Amino acid sequence: MIISKLSQVLSKSFNRLSLFKLHEAIEAKHDKYGSIRVEEKYWPVRRTIVYVFNPSDIEKILRAQGKFPYRPANEFLVKYRSSLPDRYPTIGIGNLQGDKWFSQRQLIAPILLSSGVLNSYLPHLNVITDDFITYLGFQQNQQGSINDLLTCTDQFSLESIAMICLNTRLGCLSTIEPSEDGKRLIRASKNLFKSFQILYHGIQWWKFWPTPSYKMFVAAEEEIYNVSGKYVDRALNELKNDDQNSCHEKDDYDLNDDSKCLLKTLLKTKGLDRNTVRTTAMDFMVGGINTVSTSLCFLLHHLSVNHEIQEKLFQELVQVIGNSQVDVNETHLSRLPYLKACLKESFRLTTVIPNLVRILPDSISLSGQTIPAGVPIMLSFGVICKHPDYFDEPETFRPERWLGDARRAIHPFSLLTFGLGNRMCAGRRMSEIELYIATAKIILKYKLLSETPKLLLKQDFIIIPENQIKIRLEPR
Numbered sequence: 102m103i104i105s106k107l108s109q110v111l112s113k114s115f116n117r118l119s120l121f122k123l124h125e126a127i128e129a130k131h132d133k134y135g136s137i138r139v140e141e142k143y144w145p146v147r148r149t150i151v152y153v154f155n156p157s158d159i160e161k162i163l164r165a166q167g168k169f170p171y172r173p174a175n176e177f178l179v180k181y182r183s184s185l186p187d188r189y190p191t192i193g194i195g196n197l198q199g200d201k202w203f204s205q206r207q208l209i210a211p212i213l214l215s216s217g218v219l220n221s222y223l224p225h226l227n228v229i230t231d232d233f234i235t236y237l238g239f240q241q242n243q244q245g246s247i248n249d250l251l252t253c254t255d256q257f258s259l260e261s262i263a264m265i266c267l268n269t270r271l272g273c274l275s276t277i278e279p280s281e282d283g284k285r286l287i288r289a290s291k292n293l294f295k296s297f298q299i300l301y302h303g304i305q306w307w308k309f310w311p312t313p314s315y316k317m318f319v320a321a322e323e324e325i326y327n328v329s330g331k332y333v334d335r336a337l338n339e340l341k342n343d344d345q346n347s348c349h350e351k352d353d354y355d356l357n358d359d360s361k362c363l364l365k366t367l368l369k370t371k372g373l374d375r376n377t378v379r380t381t382a383m384d385f386m387v388g389g390i391n392t393v394s395t396s397l398c399f400l401l402h403h404l405s406v407n408h409e410i411q412e413k414l415f416q417e418l419v420q421v422i423g424n425s426q427v428d429v430n431e432t433h434l435s436r437l438p439y440l441k442a443c444l445k446e447s448f449r450l451t452t453v454i455p456n457l458v459r460i461l462p463d464s465i466s467l468s469g470q471t472i473p474a475g476v477p478i479m480l481s482f483g484v485i486c487k488h489p490d491y492f493d494e495p496e497t498f499r500p501e502r503w504l505g506d507a508r509r510a511i512h513p514f515s516l517l518t519f520g521l522g523n524r525m526c527a528g529r530r531m532s533e534i535e536l537y538i539a540t541a542k543i544i545l546k547y548k549l550l551s552e553t554p555k556l557l558l559k560q561d562f563i564i565i566p567e568n569q570i571k572i573r574l575e576p577r
């Protein structure tokens with residue numbers, strides 16, 4: 102009895118120490134220290150980190166970040182890309198700082214956020230979702246179950262992001278075999294995130310010699326660079342040929358209409374050369390594969406556990422869209438408040454990125470403590486989102502809390518899935534559209550029944566399920 106208790110305590114402590122359980126270690130800091138924790142680390146170098154667990158402090162920080170919000174870069178990525186200036190004229194908007202970041206963000210983000218570009222992808226995302234539904238059908242076992250939902254949503258997510266960023270289908274949803282490029286990208290993006298977790302949060306041995314994780318990162322980065330480069334060059338050649346040949350007839354959603362194709366629009370933008378676009382496309386791929394895939398997997402899991410909510414969502418979808426064969430369009434998307442609330446609630450319970458990080462240009466007073474300028478501050482909204490001080494019955498999946506008057510009880514800086522302000526996620530609207538269309542069509546087609554005993558989480562750079570998500574699909 103005593104031994105088993107001791108082993109439980111030990112295993113909990115070791116779990117918290119583990120690199121893949123950092124989210125639990127951060128929760129434990131909040132339990133122990135309350136709304137703020139200023140931590141001095143002495144090894145391998147002396148540094149201070151501040152953890153903030155209070156939405157009012159988070160609001161203060163985000164309002165104080167100025168014109169050039171400073172989110173610390175992934176240093177290993179900066180080191181690697183800076184060593185190859187011909188290949189990487191930029192280290193990418195996710196890692197640049199100051200006015201260099203600002204001028205690149207000004208060129209790139211408006212294209213990714215423009216409704217003209219976004220809407221042109223709706224028909225393609227509908228087709229990809231239909232293919233995903235067929236693919237799911239082939240993945241079911243004899244009892245109608247999918248044994249590992251995340252590997253399926255990975256395929257969907259990669260196929261979608263490749264269509265958006267590389268202007269190509271990769272065949273990841275083929276019921277026979279994904280294309281070679283598809284397989285390479287899936288493998289590379291998994292390895293990339295695995296190495297990120299160790300390189301970003303572990304001891305920085307990579308600064309002194311190429312550790313196995315650093316080598317894994319470089320190999321994955323090269324793979325993504327090579328595959329995506331091929332499609333960027335193809336788009337560039339098409340643009341050159343288009344210039345030489347006369348215009349062809351274009352319909353509203355024709356991605357050969359260059360003004361509606363993200364990649365070609367980037368390539369035609371003054372100030373963005375071929376290699377900058379190549380880096381940007383890579384960063385979009387990396388930013389968008391695992392985040393969207395895991396978010397979709399979590400949302401489908403929550404719906405599969407909460408049958409009444411799933412039914413209520415189904416009713417909304419039937420009323421607004423009809424059935425799974427109808428293409429989801431802009432008008433439908435503007436009339437689906439319950440679907441949007443379900444996604445928000447899924448983000449609250451299982452947000453894939455539970456912290457934002459900022460370094461402020463000036464000192465700031467937070468929860469009665471003065472934090473000097475230049476100190477990294479972790480805005481730990483993932484903890485806030487699961488705390489009863491801020492959310493009633495926090496463990497319950499209840500989309501209604503995001504609707505009508507109930508929403509007013511929620512502090513606006515408590516859920517920051519995509520960040521906030523002028524450094525927020527450039528792919529937010531694209532991701533939401535992907536997630537809405539996929540969820541809508543799947544729920545219209547299938548009733549989802551969970552076969553996952555308990556959802557466990559781990560941090561693999563982003564938060565992902567630790568155990569396999571098993572789900573049964575019953576045709577409606």
Ligand code: HEM
Pocket residue numbers: 172194195196206213384385386388389390392393396453454457458517518519520521523524525526527528529531532
């Ligand atoms: C569910 C999916 C996604 C989530 C949860 C997510 C979340 C985030 C978060 C939290 C940030 C940091 C924001 C901040 O510091 O304020 C970020 C940055 C970024 N994301 Fe996403 N993201 C997602 C999908 C995507 C996609 C699909 C793309 C590209 C198509 C993308 C591109 C970017 C870029 C370029 C940045 C850096 C922006 C900058 O530094 O200016 N993300 N994302």
